[in-house]
Amino acid sequence: MDLQRAKRQKHKRNRQNQGSTEMKEKKTHWKKLHNPDFIGAYAFQPNEEIIATIHSASVESVTGSGGKAEDCMVVRFNESYIKPLICNVTNSKAISKVAGSEYIEDWQNVAIQLFTTEVNAFGDTVQAVRVRTKAPKLTKPEMNAAHEKWEGMIKSLAEGNTSIESILKHYDMSKENQILAAEQVQTLTKTGEIVENA
Secondary structure (H helix, E strand, O other), X not given: OHHHHHHXXXXXXXXXXXXXXXXXXXXXXXXXXXXXXXXXXXXXOOOOOEEEEEEEEEEEEEXXXXXXXXXXXXXXXXXXXXXXXXXXXXXHHHHHHHHOOOOHHHHOOOEEEEEEEEEEEOOEEEEEEEXXXXXXXXXXXXXXXXXXXXXXXXXXXXXXXXXXXXXXXXXXXXXXXXXHHHHHHHHHHHHOOOOOOO
């Protein structure tokens, strides 16, 4: 009788393992179908990490699945396709490290990297969104004479509305292109026209 019970339990475990394998192969998390208002582990593909740029952080009233409203810190992103993050203490500390400041006003336009990991919560092991404690490595677009914003950049430089240092915060620009830009700014200042090869 114990042998039959052991066989039934083994058969039950095998069916459960098959079910979990099938779930891993399927890439649509069930919570995604309910369109929650905030980002969660459901929004990530397996092993995916998301880079997001902080737009704001503030306290907002958040209504949980049980209908109870609670004040929570919510981080919203510049990327409109990324849902806001309800930011707990762990993630707040990580953002502080990336931003170099514990003040939420200094977090605006800071890029962070989101990932999922298993945590113990509410007596269960669940997937949770976490923030990496190091800034993500971002690649900036190349600024050169063929770029659609080149002419506007030259005009802004000539008018004193921006600087090469400011532009280099947002774009990669070779030394040759920096020299070309300086020459074109000088020509524009003298003649009022942008000349391709100053």
